[in-house]
Amino acid sequence: MAISEAEAVVMDVLWREAPRSAEEILAEVGPAQNWQEGTVKSLLNRLLRKKAVHAERDGRRYLYTPLLKREQYVQQESKGLLDRLFGGRVAPLVAHFSEQRKLSKKDIAELRKLLQELDDNEH
Amino acid sequence: MAISEAEAVVMDVLWREAPRSAEEILAEVGPAQNWQEGTVKSLLNRLLRKKAVHAERDGRRYLYTPLLKREQYVQQESKGLLDRLFGGRVAPLVAHFSEQRKLSKKDIAELRKLLQELDDNEH
DNA sequence: CGTCATCATTTACGCGTGTAAACATAATAT
DNA sequence: ATATTATGTTTACACGCGTAAATGATGACG
Numbered sequence: 001m002a003i004s005e006a007e008a009v010v011m012d013v014l015w016r017e018a019p020r021s022a023e024e025i026l027a028e029v030g031p032a033q034n035w036q037e038g039t040v041k042s043l044l045n046r047l048l049r050k051k052a053v054h055a056e057r058d059g060r061r062y063l064y065t066p067l068l069k070r071e072q073y074v075q076q077e078s079k080g081l082l083d084r085l086f087g088g089r090v091a092p093l094v095a096h097f098s099e100q101r102k103l104s105k106k107d108i109a110e111l112r113k114l115l116q117e118l119d120d121n122e123h
Numbered sequence: 124m125a126i127s128e129a130e131a132v133v134m135d136v137l138w139r140e141a142p143r144s145a146e147e148i149l150a151e152v153g154p155a156q157n158w159q160e161g162t163v164k165s166l167l168n169r170l171l172r173k174k175a176v177h178a179e180r181d182g183r184r185y186l187y188t189p190l191l192k193r194e195q196y197v198q199q200e201s202k203g204l205l206d207r208l209f210g211g212r213v214a215p216l217v218a219h220f221s222e223q224r225k226l227s228k229k230d231i232a233e234l235r236k237l238l239q240e241l242d243d244n245e246h
Numbered sequence: 247c248g249t250c251a252t253c254a255t256t257t258a259c260g261c262g263t264g265t266a267a268a269c270a271t272a273a274t275a276t
Numbered sequence: 277a278t279a280t281t282a283t284g285t286t287t288a289c290a291c292g293c294g295t296a297a298a299t300g301a302t303g304a305c306g
Contacts, residue, residue, distance in 0.1 A: 091233035
């Protein structure tokens with residue numbers, strides 16, 4: 001089963017650094033999200049059930065480690081969107097952002113570099 | 124409130140051509156989705172409640188027209204993903220697909236053209 | 247030891263979703 | 277006018293999600 005948006009927030013914390021205790025996760029995410037303890041614990045348990053994290057005992061508490069890799073998650077999410085909205089093709093997506101004027105200078109420079117590299121590798 | 128995935132399938136039909144009756148929508152989407160009449164009707168009603176479509180009477184039935192534009196929807200969805208996963212920047216997203224080897228020849232050609240155009244417009 | 251504090255686990259509850267059956271209504275055919 | 281058909285509207289129900297309170301377990305402290 002797919003991991004939900006709130007769950008992804010928790011995963012994000014673990015992707016930045018792991019293993020972490022529930023308390024640490026709460027400290028990092030609670031203020032911004034306005035969550036309290038129970039909420040984080042529930043999310044962690046659902047992530048456990050979904051096998052997205054692993055828990056190992058550390059004295060009285062648990063330390064959580066991600067099992068699902070960020071790269072996998074990003075992959076699923078972005079492929080989903082790409083398929084649903086852009087017929088699975090990347091160029092139309094970029095064109096969309098271009099029309100929306102969402103391409104920064106930096107984006108453009110990086111894209112150019114990226115294409116250059118693709119060129120180079122293509123002996 | 125946001126429109127759900129199933130609802131988006133119905134919108135897609137209407138975006139391709141509108142106005143359409145519930146029956147026509149069912150005909151187009153039922154087989155692929157394995158939906159039956161009630162399902163489509165419910166989705167249409169929820170879309171009405173969300174003001175995403177408009178219904179106008181046509182004899183005994185209604186004809187539905189999208190109010191929410193496809194462009195708006197695409198915008199919301201893709202901005203959401205971009206912000207959540209790529210810090211709001213387009214280049215990392217493309218880089219991601221590049222690493223996944225999801226860039227087709229055609230994509231690359233089109234991207235190149237796109238960048239070229241951006242260049243040209245930049246007197 | 248028994249009590250308190252600290253964690254984790256279970257249970258709860260309202261809400262949206264996916265899916266559809268049941269019901270209402272109006273037009274049509276007999 | 278009535279029975280039938282075509283449509284739309286209401287209601288239903290299980291499930292996941294966001295959020296958290298209640299409960300349970302375990303180690304620390306007096």
